[in-house]
Amino acid sequence: MINLTDNEIIDSVKKGNTADFALLVDRYKNKAFPMLKRMLKNEQEAEEVLQDCFLKSFQSINGFRAESKFSTWFYKIVYNTALTKLSGQKRKTENEMASLEDEINLADILNNEVENEDLSALITRILEALPAKYSSILDMFYLCGMSCEEISGVAGITVQNVKVILHRARNSFREYVEEKNLMKEIL
Amino acid sequence: MNCLSDDILNNYIDNERGIAELNFIEEHLKTCTVCKNKLNNLQAVHLSLQKIEEYSPSEEFTAVFMRKIGKSTINRKNQERFFAFVLSTIIIVFILIVAYLIWAFGDTTASEPKISIDFMGILTLYYNALFGWVKELLVKQNFAFMGSVFSLIILASGYYFYETRKAYKKL
Numbered sequence: 549m550i551n552l553t554d555n556e557i558i559d560s561v562k563k564g565n566t567a568d569f570a571l572l573v574d575r576y577k578n579k580a581f582p583m584l585k586r587m588l589k590n591e592q593e594a595e596e597v598l599q600d601c602f603l604k605s606f607q608s609i610n611g612f613r614a615e616s617k618f619s620t621w622f623y624k625i626v627y628n629t630a631l632t633k634l635s636g637q638k639r640k641t642e643n644e645m646a647s648l649e650d651e652i653n654l655a656d657i658l659n660n661e662v663e664n665e666d667l668s669a670l671i672t673r674i675l676e677a678l679p680a681k682y683s684s685i686l687d688m689f690y691l692c693g694m695s696c697e698e699i700s701g702v703a704g705i706t707v708q709n710v711k712v713i714l715h716r717a718r719n720s721f722r723e724y725v726e727e728k729n730l731m732k733e734i735l
Numbered sequence: 736m737n738c739l740s741d742d743i744l745n746n747y748i749d750n751e752r753g754i755a756e757l758n759f760i761e762e763h764l765k766t767c768t769v770c771k772n773k774l775n776n777l778q779a780v781h782l783s784l785q786k787i788e789e790y791s792p793s794e795e796f797t798a799v800f801m802r803k804i805g806k807s808t809i810n811r812k813n814q815e816r817f818f819a820f821v822l823s824t825i826i827i828v829f830i831l832i833v834a835y836l837i838w839a840f841g842d843t844t845a846s847e848p849k850i851s852i853d854f855m856g857i858l859t860l861y862y863n864a865l866f867g868w869v870k871e872l873l874v875k876q877n878f879a880f881m882g883s884v885f886s887l888i889i890l891a892s893g894y895y896f897y898e899t900r901k902a903y904k905k906l
C-alpha cells in the first residue's frame with residue numbers, strides 16, 4: 549500500500565475506495581501543516597484549514613487529471629485557501645502580501661533575542677516570523693521539495709520572482725546570522 | 736577584481752550558473768576570502784533550510800477527516816434514497832388519483848353505446864375488485880385526510896432536503 553504512487557491512489561479513490569484517500573492525507577499532512585501554520589501563525593487555524601483543503605481535494609478529485617502532479621495540485625489548494633483565509637482576517641496582512649519589492653527586515657520581525665540559539669533553531673524561528681508570502685515559498689522549496697517552476701505555478705508568480713524571493717530570503721538570513729556571529733559554531 | 740554578486744552566489748548554490756561563468760566564480764573564490772566567506776555562510780543557511788522538519792497536526796487528524804468524508808458520502812446516499820422514496824410516493828398517489836378519475840368516469844359512461852356491454856361489465860368488475868378500497872379511501876372525508884397526509888410528506892421532505900443541504904455545506 550505504501551508504495552503506491554499518488555496517481556494510483558487517486559485512481560483507486562475514483563473507483564470508490566474512499567478509504568484509500570487516507571493514504572494521501574497521511575502522505576501530505578506533515579508537510580502542508582507546518583507550511584500552513586507558518587502562513588497563518590496559528591496552529592488551530594492551520595489544522596482547520598488543512599481539513600478544509602483535504603476536503604476540497606477529495607470533493608474535486610474527479611476533476612483531477614492524471615497528467616498533472618497531485619502534489620502541485622494539492623499545494624495550490626493549500627496556498628490559495630490560506631491566502632483567502634488571510635485576506636479575510638485583517639488589513640495588515642494585505643500590506644504584508646502586497647509588495648515583492650520590500651526588503652526583509654529580520655531585526656524588525658524577530659523582536660526578541662534568544663540566548664545560545666543554534667543556527668537551525670534560529671532559521672526555524674525566522675521562518676515562523678516571516679510574512680506568509682515568504683514563508684510559503686521557502687516551505688514549498690525546502691520542505692515540499694518543489695522546483696521553482698512548480699512553485700511559480702502554485703503561487704501564480706513568475707519563475708524569476710520565485711527566485712528573487714528565495715535569494716532575498718537567503719541573503720537576509722545570511723546577513724542576520726553573520727551579525728549575530730552564529731556562523732562560527734557551524735563552520 | 737570585481738567581487739561576486741549575491742545573485743551569482745545564490746545561483747552557484749542552486750547549480751544554476753553557466754559553465755563559462757563557473758570557471759570565473761571558482762577562480763575568484765580561490766583568491767577572495769570575502770566572497771569565500773559569504774558563500775560559506777550562504778551555504779550554511781541553505782543547509783539549515785534543507786533541514787526544516789516536517790511535523791504532524793493532531794494525532795487524530797486523519798481519523799477525523801476520514802469520518803468527515805464518510806459522513807458526507809453517507810449523507811449523499813441517504814439523500815438519494817429519500818428522494819427516490821418521495822418520488823415513488825408521489826407517483827403512486829398520482830396513479831391512484833388517475834385510477835379514481837377513470838373509475839368515476841367509467842361509472843358514468845358505462846352505457847357508452849360503442850363499447851359492448853359485456854366488456855364494460857367485466858371492466859367495471861375489475862375496477863371494483865382492484866380499486867374498491869381506493870373508492871372507500873376517496874370518499875369526501877377521506878379525500879381531505881389523504882390530501883393533508885400528502886402535503887405533510889412534501890413538507891417533511893422539503894425540510895429534510897434543507898437540513899441535509901445545510902449539513903453538507905458545513906463540511
Ligand SMILES: [Zn+2]
Pocket residue numbers: 737738739763767768769770771
Ligand atoms: Zn570577492
